[in-house]
Amino acid sequence: MIPQAGVSCAPLSQLRSAPPPNKPTRIMQTKKLCAPHVMLAALMASCLPPAFGQAVPAPTATSDDEVIVLSEFTVVSSSLRESMITAQERKRERFEISDSIVADDINKLPDFSVTDALSRISGIQIDRERGEGNGNVAIRGISQTESLLNGREIFSAEGGSRQFNMSELPAEMLAGIDVYKSSAANIIEGGLGGTIDVRLRRPFDFKGLEAVASVRGIYGDLVDEMKFQYSALASNRFKVGRGELGILVNFTYQERSWREDFMNPGTPKTYNVSGYGDVQVPNGSYEGVTAGSRERSGVNAVVQYVPFKGLEIYAEGTFSELKTVQDTYGVFFTPANDSGIDPTSLVLHPGTKDATVVRFTDKVSVGTYDTVRDTMEKHRLFAIGAKWNKDALSLKADLSYTDAYSVLHQEGLNTGNNFASGIDLLIDNRGKVASTSTDADLADASDYRITSLSYVDRPYNGDMTALAVDAEYKLSKGFFTSVLAGTRYAMRNANNGNGMINTGGVNIATDGSYTPVNAHLFTQPYPDYFTSGNNGSAASRGVWHGNQSLIRGNIVKFRQDFGITAPLPTGPSNGIMGRWNIDEDTLTGYAMGKFQVRGVFDGAVGLRFARTEENIDSARQDKLPDNTIVRTPLSVSNSYNDLLPSLNTRFFLQDDFFLRVSLSKTLTRPTLPSLAPSLSLTQMVEESQNTGSSGNPDLKPVRAWNYDLSLEKYFSKSASAYLALFYKDVEGYISDTKTPETYDGHTYMISRPANMGDGKVKGFELGGQIFLDFLPGWLSGFGAQANYTYVDSEVDNAQFPNKVPLNNLSKHSFNLILMYEYQKFSARVAYNWRDKFYVGSFTYLDLNTTPPTATLYPQYMADYGWLDASVSYSFNKRVRLSIDGTNLLNTIRTKYTGLEHLKNNAWVNDVQFVASLTIRL
Numbered sequence: 001m002i003p004q005a006g007v008s009c010a011p012l013s014q015l016r017s018a019p020p021p022n023k024p025t026r027i028m029q030t031k032k033l034c035a036p037h038v039m040l041a042a043l044m045a046s047c048l049p050p051a052f053g054q055a056v057p058a059p060t061a062t063s064d065d066e067v068i069v070l071s072e073f074t075v076v077s078s079s080l081r082e083s084m085i086t087a088q089e090r091k092r093e094r095f096e097i098s099d100s101i102v103a104d105d106i107n108k109l110p111d112f113s114v115t116d117a118l119s120r121i122s123g124i125q126i127d128r129e130r131g132e133g134n135g136n137v138a139i140r141g142i143s144q145t146e147s148l149l150n151g152r153e154i155f156s157a158e159g160g161s162r163q164f165n166m167s168e169l170p171a172e173m174l175a176g177i178d179v180y181k182s183s184a185a186n187i188i189e190g191g192l193g194g195t196i197d198v199r200l201r202r203p204f205d206f207k208g209l210e211a212v213a214s215v216r217g218i219y220g221d222l223v224d225e226m227k228f229q230y231s232a233l234a235s236n237r238f239k240v241g242r243g244e245l246g247i248l249v250n251f252t253y254q255e256r257s258w259r260e261d262f263m264n265p266g267t268p269k270t271y272n273v274s275g276y277g278d279v280q281v282p283n284g285s286y287e288g289v290t291a292g293s294r295e296r297s298g299v300n301a302v303v304q305y306v307p308f309k310g311l312e313i314y315a316e317g318t319f320s321e322l323k324t325v326q327d328t329y330g331v332f333f334t335p336a337n338d339s340g341i342d343p344t345s346l347v348l349h350p351g352t353k354d355a356t357v358v359r360f361t362d363k364v365s366v367g368t369y370d371t372v373r374d375t376m377e378k379h380r381l382f383a384i385g386a387k388w389n390k391d392a393l394s395l396k397a398d399l400s401y402t403d404a405y406s407v408l409h410q411e412g413l414n415t416g417n418n419f420a421s422g423i424d425l426l427i428d429n430r431g432k433v434a435s436t437s438t439d440a441d442l443a444d445a446s447d448y449r450i451t452s453l454s455y456v457d458r459p460y461n462g463d464m465t466a467l468a469v470d471a472e473y474k475l476s477k478g479f480f481t482s483v484l485a486g487t488r489y490a491m492r493n494a495n496n497g498n499g500m501i502n503t504g505g506v507n508i509a510t511d512g513s514y515t516p517v518n519a520h521l522f523t524q525p526y527p528d529y530f531t532s533g534n535n536g537s538a539a540s541r542g543v544w545h546g547n548q549s550l551i552r553g554n555i556v557k558f559r560q561d562f563g564i565t566a567p568l569p570t571g572p573s574n575g576i577m578g579r580w581n582i583d584e585d586t587l588t589g590y591a592m593g594k595f596q597v598r599g600v601f602d603g604a605v606g607l608r609f610a611r612t613e614e615n616i617d618s619a620r621q622d623k624l625p626d627n628t629i630v631r632t633p634l635s636v637s638n639s640y641n642d643l644l645p646s647l648n649t650r651f652f653l654q655d656d657f658f659l660r661v662s663l664s665k666t667l668t669r670p671t672l673p674s675l676a677p678s679l680s681l682t683q684m685v686e687e688s689q690n691t692g693s694s695g696n697p698d699l700k701p702v703r704a705w706n707y708d709l710s711l712e713k714y715f716s717k718s719a720s721a722y723l724a725l726f727y728k729d730v731e732g733y734i735s736d737t738k739t740p741e742t743y744d745g746h747t748y749m750i751s752r753p754a755n756m757g758d759g760k761v762k763g764f765e766l767g768g769q770i771f772l773d774f775l776p777g778w779l780s781g782f783g784a785q786a787n788y789t790y791v792d793s794e795v796d797n798a799q800f801p802n803k804v805p806l807n808n809l810s811k812h813s814f815n816l817i818l819m820y821e822y823q824k825f826s827a828r829v830a831y832n833w834r835d836k837f838y839v840g841s842f843t844y845l846d847l848n849t850t851p852p853t854a855t856l857y858p859q860y861m862a863d864y865g866w867l868d869a870s871v872s873y874s875f876n877k878r879v880r881l882s883i884d885g886t887n888l889l890n891t892i893r894t895k896y897t898g899l900e901h902l903k904n905n906a907w908v909n910d911v912q913f914v915a916s917l918t919i920r921l
Contacts, residue, residue: 079104079821079826080104080783080819080821080826080828081718081771081783081821082104083101083102083103083104084102084718084769084771084783084785085717085718086100086102086176087099087100087101087102087176088714088717088718088720088769089717090102090176090178091712091720092658092712092714092720095184095594095602095603095604095648095649095650095660096180096181096182096183096184096187096648096662097180097181097182097648097660097662097708097710097724098178098179098180098181098182099121099122099123099178099179099181100176100177100178100179101117101118101120101121101176101177101179102175102176103174103175103176113132113133113167113171114133114166114167114169114171114174114177114198115132115133115134115135115137115166115167116132116133116868116886117171117177118133118137118166118177118179118196119133119815119832120785120815120817120830120832121179121787122724122765122766122767122787122788122789122815123139123140123181123724123726123765123789123791124137124138124139124179125137125138125141125789125808125809125810125813125834125837126138127808128866128893128909129260130258130260130290130292130294130324130909131220131256131258131259131260131886131887131909131910131912132167132258132886133166133167134165134167135156135163135164135165135166135167135168136808137163137166137196138193138808138809139179139181139191139193139194139196140181140193140194140726140728140761140763140789140791141193141761141763141791141793141806141809142192142193142194142704142728142730142761142806143163143193143807143808144162144163144190144191144192144193144668144702145163145191145192145193145194145195145196146162146163146187146188146189146190146191146194146195146196146668147163147164147166147195147196147198148188148195148196148197148198149164149197149198149200149318149381150197150198150199150200150316150318150383151197152381152383152398152400152402152466153188153190153402153464153466153490154379154381154402154404155402155404155462155464156168156377156379156404156406157377157378157379157404157405157406157460157461157462157494158375158377158406158460159406159460159671159673160460160462160494160496160582160671160672160673160674161671162190162668162669162671162672164198164379165322165377166196166198167322168296168320168321168322168377168379169198169296169298169320170231170252170253170254170296170297170298170320172214172229172231172252172254172298173200173201173231173250173252173298173300173320174198174199174200175199175200175201175205176199177196177197177198177199178196178197178199179194179195179196179197180194180195180196180197181194181708181724181726182194182646182648182660182662182664182706182708183195183644183646183662183664183665183666183706184592184604184606184646184648184664185590185591185592185604185606185607185608185644185645185646186484186486186590186592186606186608188488188588189588189608189610189642189644189666189667190667190668190669191666191668192666192667192668192702192703192704192730193728200250200300200302200318201233201235201248201250201300201302202246202248202302202304202316203235203236203237203246203247203248203302203303203304204237204246204304205235206235206237207237208236208237209235209236209237210233210234210235210236210920211232211233211234211235211920211921212232212233212918212919212920212921213230213231213232213233213918213919213921214230214231214232214916214917214918214919215228215229215230215916215917216228216229216230216254216914216915216916216917217229217914217915218256218912218913218914219912219913219914220256220257220258220259220910220911220912221910221911221912221913222259222260222261222526222908222909222910222911223257223258223259223291223910225257226257227255227256227257227293228255229252229253229254229255229256230252230253231250231251231252231253232250232251232252233248233249233250233251234248234249234250235247235248235249240305240307241307242307242308243305243306243307243308244305244306245303245304245305245306246302246303246304246305247302247303248300248301248302248303249299249300249301250298250299250300250301251298251299252296252297252298252299253295253296253297254294254295254296254297255293255294255295255296256293256294256912257291257292257293258291258292258293258294258909258910259289259290259291259526259909259910260289260290260291260907260908260909261288261289261290261526261529261907261908262286262287262288262289262290262905262906262907263285263287263433263434263905263906264285264286264287264904264905264906265282265284265285265427265429265434265436265903265904266282266283266284266285266286266904267282267283267842267857267897267904268280268281268282268283268354268857268897268898268902269281269282269283271339271341273341273343273346274343275343276343276346276348276353277353278353279346279348279353279354279355280352280353280354280355280902281341281355281358281427282355282358282427282429282434282904283334283335284332284333284334284335284364284425284427285331285332285333285425285427285434285436286330286331286332286333286369287330287331287436288328288329288330288331288524288529289328289329289524289526289529290326290327290328290329291326291327291526292324292325292326292327293324293325294322294323294324294325295321295322295323296320296321296322296323297319297320297321298318298319298320298321299317299318299319299320300316300317300318300319301316301317301318302314302315302316303315303316310388310389310390311386311387311388312386312387312388313384313385313386314383314384314385314386314387315383315384316381316382316383317380317381317382317383318379318380318381319378319379319380320378320379321376321377321378321379322375322376322377323374323375323376324373324374324375324376325372325374326371326372326373326374326375327370327371327372327373327548328369328370328371328373329368329370329524329526329545329548330368330369330370330371331366331367331368331369331543331545332365332366332367332368332369333364333365333366333425333436333438334364334365334367335360335363335364335425336363336364336365336422338363339360339361339362339363339364339422340360340361340362340363341358341359341360341361342359342360342361345357345358345359345426346358347430349901352899352901354899354901354902356428356429356430356901357426357427357428357429357430358426358427359424359425359426359427360424360425360426360427361424362422362423362424363422364422364423364424364425364438365416365417365422366416366417366422366423366440366442366543367414367415367416367417367451368414368415368543368544368545368546369412369414370412370413370414370415370545370546370548371410371411371412371413371454371548372409372410372411372412372548372551372552373408373409373410374408374409374410374552375406375407375408375409376405376406376407377404377405377406378404378405378406379402379403379404380402380403380404381400381401381402382400382401382402383398383399383400383401384398384399385397385398385399392473392474392475392476392482393471393472393473393474394470394471394472394473394474395469395470395471395472396468396469396470396471397467397468397469397470398466398467398468398469399465399466399467400465400466400467400468401463401464401465401466402463402464402466403461403462403463403464404460404461404462404463405459405460405461405462406459406460407457407458407459407460408456408457408458408459409456409457410454410455410456410457410458411453411454411455411456411551411552411555411558412453412454412455412456412546412551413450413452413453413454413520413546413551413558414450414451414452414453414454414546415448415449415450415451415521415544415545415546416448416449416451417442417447417448417543423438423439423440423442424438424439424440425437425438426438429901429902429903432892432894432903432906433892433894433906433908434903434906441542442542442543442544443542445521445544448521448544450520450521450546450562453503453551453555453558453559453562453564454502454503455501455502455503455555455568456500456501456502456503457500457501458496458500458501458502459496459497459498459500460494460495460496460497461493461494461495461496461497462492462493462494462495462672463492463493464490464491464492464493465490465491466488466489466490466491467488467489467490468486468487468488469486469487469488470484470485470486471484471485471486472484479595479596479597480593480594480595481594481595481596481602482593482594483591483592483593483594484592485589485590485591485592486589486590487587487588487589488586488587488588488589489585489586489587489588490585490586491583491584491585492583492584492585492586493581493582493583493584494581494582494584494672494673495579495580495581495582496578496579496580496673496678498570498571498572498579499571499572499578499579499678500572500578501568501569501570501571501572502572503568503569520546520547520550520561521544521545521546521547522544522545522547523542523543523544523545524543524545527541555568556568575619575631576618576619576631576633576678577618577619577631577678577679578678578679579618579619579678580616580617580618580673580676580678580695581616581617581618582614582615582616582617582672582675582676583614583615584612584613584614584615584669584672585612585613586610586611586612586613587610587611588608588609588610588611589608589609590606590607590608590609591606591607592604592605592606592607593605593606599652600651600652601649601650601651601652602649602650603647603648603649603650604646604647604648605646605647605648606645606646607643607644607645607646608643608644608645608646609641609642609643609644610641610642610644610667611639611640611641611642612638612639612640612641612642612669612701613637613638613639614636614637614638614639614675615635615636615637616634616635616636616637616638616675616676616697617633617634617635618633618634618635618636618676618677618678618695618697619631619632619633619634619677619678620632620634620677634677634697636675636697638697640700640701642667642701642703643665644664644665644666644667645663645664645665646662646663646664646665647661647662647663647664648660648661648662648664649661649662656713656714656715657711657712657713657714658710658711658712658713658714659709659710659711659712660708660709660710660711660712661708661709662706662707662708662709662710663705663706663707663708664705664706665703665704665705665706666703666704666706667701667702667703667704668701668702669701670699670700670701670702670734670753673695674695674696674699674734674753675695675696675697675699676695676697677694677695677696677697678694678695679692679693679694679743679750690746690747690748690749691748691749691750691751692741692743692748692749692750692751693750693751693752694750694751694752695752695753696752696753696754699734699753699754699755700732700755701732702730702731702732702733702734702755703730703731703732704728704729704730704731705728705729706726706727706728706729707726707727707728707729708724708725708726708727709724709725709726710722710723710724710725711723711724715770716773718769718770718771718773718783719768719769719770719771719773720768720769721767721768722765722766722767722768723764723765723766724764724765724766725763725764726761726762726763726764726765727760727761727762728760728761728762729758729760730758730759730760730761730795731758732755732757732758733755733756733757733758733759733795734753734754734755734756735753735754735756735795736751736752736753736754737751737752737753737754738750738751738856756795757795758795759793759794759795759803759806760793760794760795761791761792761793761806762791762792762793763789763790763791763792764789764790765787765788765789765790766787766788766789767785767786767787767788767815768785768786768787769783769784769785769786770783770784771783771819771821778822780822781820781821781822781823781825782819782820783818783819783820783821784816784817784818784819785815785816785817785819786814786815786816786817787814787815788812788813788814789812789813789814790811790812791809791810791811792811793805793806793809804838804858805837805838806838807837807838807839807840808837808838808839809837809838810834810835810836810837810863811835811837812834812835813832813833813834813835814832814833815830815831815832815833816830816831817829817830817831824873824874824875825871825872825873825874826871826872826873827869827870827871827872828869828870828871829867829868829869830867830868830869831865831866831867832865832866833863833864833865833866834863834864835863836860836861836862836863837860837861838858838859838860839859839860839861839895840858840859841856841857841858841859842856842857842859842897842904857897857898858897858898859895859896859897859898859904860895860896860900861893861894861895862893862894862895862896862900864891864892864893864894865889865891866886866887866889866891867887867888867889867891868884868885868886868887868888869884869885869888870882870883870884870885871883877920878919878920878921879917879918879919879920880916880917880918881915881916881917881918882914882915882916882917882918883913883914883915883916884913884914884916885911885912885913885914886911886912886914887909887910887911887912888911890908890911891908891909892906892907892908893906893907893908894906894907
C-alpha cells in the first residue's frame with residue numbers, strides 16, 4: 001500500500017539528493033547502457049529480500065555524478081547535426097521520458113530565445129509577447145513545472161512564482177536544456193507537469209583553452225530600430241600539482257527594441273435596437289501601440305578543481321537581469337448606455353443576434369490611457385560543493401544560495417476630449433482585425449485635457465538557501481546495480497516588500513474646467529499601426545496622447561504641474577492588507593534503486609518524502625454588523641507531508657527499439673502570494689473594469705498521479721522516431737472565484753483562489769528526426785525534425801458549472817523544422833503551430849444595476865502559426881556569420897469571446913532580423 005499525502009511520518013535522516021548535475025552526456029556507442037540524471041537509494045535496497053542479490057554486471061555507462069578525471073572532457077557541439085546527435089543520445093540513455101536541446105555552438109542555441117527553443121519540443125506550449133516567447137511554459141498542458149539551473153532549484157520573484165521566467169536568461173549562456181516529462185525520486189519535487197533543467201557551461205566541458213566572442217545586430221520592422229547584443233566566453237584548464245584547475249567566465253548583454261500593435265473592439269454588450277430587439281454589439285474599442293526595449297544581461301563564472309583523482313571541488317555564480325522599458329499609447333472609444341445606434345448600419349453574424357458591424361450615432365466618449373510601464377527582474381545564484389568517489393562509493397555535497405528581485409514602475413495619464421455630446425463611432429469586426437472610424441475631427445489639441453494621473457510601484461523579493469547531500473553505492477551483484485540515498489533542506493522566503501503602491505486615477509480639474517495643454521500632449525509616434533492591409537483604426541490616428549517622455553521618472557513634478565501637492569504614498573492604500581511575508585522550509589529525502597536484467601529491461605524505482613512547513617504573515621479584513629471594516633494582522637502556519645513514489649522502466653524490444661513505462665506521483669505547491677489573505681486593488685479608467693485579488697492561506701498543493709508509455713526507435717545516431725502516451729489524474733486543481741466588492745466607494749471584481757476539485761489530462765506525442773546521412777555528397781546535408789502533440793483536459797473551475805479545459809492549453813500543436821548543413825553552410829526553417837486555447841474569462845460588471853450585475857464571458861486565443869529561419873556560413877573554424885529571422889509570416893494573434901466571430905483582441909508584432917558574427921580565438 002502506498003502511503004498517502006498528509007500521513008504522519010517520523011523524521012527522516014536519509015540523504016536527499018540535489019538535482020541531477022548538468023554535465024552533458026558523452027556520445028556513446030548504441031549498445032552501451034547509461035542512466036544520466038538518475039540516482040539510486042540505499043534505503044530502498046535495504047528493504048529488499050536477499051533473493052535479489054544474484055550477480056548481474058552493472059551498466060557500463062558513465063554516470064553524470066561521476067567525478068571528472070584529468071583526461072575527460074564533454075563533447076561540445078559545433079553544428080546543427082552534432083547538436084541533434086547529442087540531444088538524441090541524452091534522450092535515449094535516460095530512464096525517464098525526456099527530451100533535450102543542445103546548443104549547436106558555444107553562445108548559440110538553435111533558436112532566438114530560451115522559450116522559443118523550448119517550444120520545439122513535443123508536448124511543450126508557450127505564450128508570446130513583445131515579439132518573443134514569454135516565461136509561461138507548459139509541459140503536456142500543465143504550466144506548474146519545476147525550474148532548475150544546473151540541477152538546482154531556481155525561481156523568479158515576480159508574483160511569488162514557483163517557476164523561473166525563462167525569458168530572463170540570455171540564450172547565449174546556455175549549453176542546453178533537459179526536459180523531464182516523467183518524474184524520478186531524485187528529481188526535486190514541484191513539477192506537476194514536468195521539470196526543466198537549464199544547463200550552463202563549465203570549464204571541464206572543454207578540452208583546454210576556449211575563447212569565443214560574438215556580436216549581433218537585431219532590427220524590428222514595426223519599431224524601425226536596430227539594437228546590438230554582445231557575448232563572450234573564456235575558459236581554460238590548468239595543471240596544478242597532481243591535479244587540475246578549470247576556470248570559466250561567460251558574459252552576455254542583449255538589447256532589443258520591439259513594438260506590438262493591438263486592437264480590442266470590446267466584449268459584447270446588449271443594446272435594444274429599433275427593428276432588431278436586443279442585439280449583442282461590441283462595447284466600444286480600445287486600440288493603440290505598445291513599444292519599448294528589453295535589456296538582458298548575464299554572467300556565469302565557474303571554478304572546478306580536482307586536487308587528485310576521485311575528488312572535485314567547485315564554486316560557481318550566476319547573475320541575470322532583465323529590464324523592460326515600455327510605452328503604451330491606448331485610445332478608448334466608450335459608448336454610453338443610451339448611445340444611439342443606426343439600425344441601417346447593423347450587420348449580424350448569420351443565425352445570431354451578434355452584430356459584427358455597428359455605428360453608434362452619439363454619446364461616444366473619447367479618451368486615452370497612456371502609460372510608462374518599466375520592469376526589472378534580477379536573479380543570482382551562488383553554489384559551492386564537492387564530489388568524491390572511490391571504488392563503488394560516490395558522495396556529493398552542494399550548498400547554494402539564490403535570490404530574486406522584481407519591481408514594476410508604472411506611471412500613467414489619462415486624457416479626455418471636449419465633446420459635450422460625444423461623437424459617432426463605426427466598428428467593423430468582420431476582418432481578422434477590427435476597424436473603427438468616425439466623422440468627428442479629433443486632431444484639434446485644444447479639445448483635450450488631462451483628466452487623471454496614476455502611479456504604481458509593485459516589488460517582489462525572494463531568496464532560498466539549500467543544502468543537498470548525496471551518496472551512491474554501485475553493486476557488483478544482484479538485480480539492483482546501484483543504490484543511492486540523499487537529503488535536501490531548503491529555506492525559502494518571499495515577500496512583497498512594502499506592498500504595492502497604487503494611487504489609482506487621481507482626478508484633475510474636478511470642477512469641469514480643462515487643463516491647458518502646453519507640452520503635456522502629443523500625437524503618438526506610430527501613426528501607421530495596423531496598416532499594410534491589416535484593417536485597424538482610422539478613428540484613433542488623430543487622437544492626442546499624454547506625453548510619456550515627460551512623465552517617466554518625473555511623476556512628482558508632473559503631479560505638481562496640475563496642482564496635486566499631496567506626496568506619493570509610501571505604502572498600499574489598503575494598509576496592512578496589501579503586505580505579506582512567507583517563510584517556507586522543506587525537508588526531503590529519497591530512496592531509489594537502479595535495476596537491470598541485461599538485454600531485457602532496466603530502470604529505476606524510488607520513493608521520495610517531502611515535508612513542507614509554511615508561515616504566512618499577512619492581514620485579514622472583516623466587516624462588522626454595522627458595516628465597519630476592521631483590518632488586523634494575521635499569522636498562519638501550515639505543514640504537510642507527501643510521499644512521492646516513482647518507477648521508470650526501459651524494455652529492450654529489439655536493438656535500438658525501446659518501450660518505456662513510467663509511473664509517478666508529483667505535486668506543485670501553491671504560488672506564495674496566493675497563500676496570503678492580503679488584498680490588492682487595481683483601479684481602471686472605466687470602473688466596470690476595476691479588479692482586485694486576494695489569497696487563501698488554506699490552499700493545498702495540487703497533486704497528480706502520472707502514467708506514461710513511450711515507444712522509441714533509434715535508426716542511427718541522428719535519426720529516431722517516437723510515440724508517447726500520457727495520462728494525468730490531477731487532485732486539488734486551483735481556480736479563482738470572482739465576486740464584486742466595494743472598497744472606499746469603488747466597486748472591484750475580486751478574485752480569490754480555491755482548491756476546486758479534480759481534473760484529467762491525457763494525450764499523446766508523435767515525432768522524429770533525421771539527417772539523410774546515407775545520401776552521397778551535398779545531398780547528405782538535408783535533415784528534418786517534426787512532432788505533433790494532442791492533449792485533452794478537463795478540470796473543475798469555480799466560475800463554470802461544468803468542467804473546462806486547462807488554461808492556455810491547445811488541444812493540437814505541431815512543429816516542423818527543415819534543415820540543411822553541409823561543409824561550411826547551414827540553414828534552418830522552423831514552423832510552430834498551436835490550436836485555439838482557453839485563456840480564462842472576462843467578467844463585465846454592469847454598474848447600472850443594484851447590486852452590480854456580473855456577466856461572465858469565456859475567452860479563447862485563436863489558433864496561429866509562427867515561422868523562424870536562419871542561415872549561417874563558417875569561413876573557417878574560427879569565424880561564422882549568421883542571419884536569422886523571426887515572425888516571418890507577420891503573424892496576427894487574435895482572441896475572441898465565446899464564439900470565433902466575437903473577436904475582442906488582436907496583436908501584431910515586429911518581423912525581426914538578426915545578423916551575428918562569431919569569432920573563436
